[in-house]
Amino acid sequence: MSASSLGAVQTAVYSALTGDATFMALCPVVYDAVPATPTYPHTVIGDAVEISDRFMGQNGHDVLITLSIFTRDGSTTKVGTGSKGFAAGLAIAARATDRMVEQNVLSVTGHTLVLIEVESIESFRESDGITRRVDAHYTLLLEDT
Secondary structure (H helix, E strand, O other): OOOOOHHHHHHHHHHHHHOOHHHHHHOOOEEOOOOOOOOOOEEEEEEEEEEEEEEOOEEEEEEEEEEEEEEEOOOOOOOOOOOOOOHHHHHHHHHHHHHHHHOOOOOOOOEEEEEEEEEEEEEEEOOOOOEEEEEEEEEEEEEEO
16 A cells, blocks of 8 residues: 555646646636745645545545635625626635546546545635635545556
8 A cells, every 4th residue: 555645646637737728717826835925826735634544455545625716806795797797716715626526537646536526615815805715625445556
């Protein structure tokens, strides 16, 4: 059994997102480590949790990974549609979900992807009043190859 699949999962998610012209048109930057002055909009491949999953001699992993999408609308209004509010971040999350879940394009080195599904999508206003964050949480079930 591999000690951890998290590095391979992060690489697969990054490749799936940056390899999609539609996603990159919506969100041209995907970060692991966010710089002091990031470009907006951007996606952060964020926190991940892994639990060992062994069943009938097959080694596997249950992984929960979060994508955080940050947008800025240049306004402190709370409009939820158009270029202001959460619409842009939700569109980016929808495309990421389409790419990873519906198109099922994740190729996780050293593992077979058994299942990927959306756990939840949450939206937040950051304290600066102009930044919006959408967190998309995904569960992956993997088997070692």
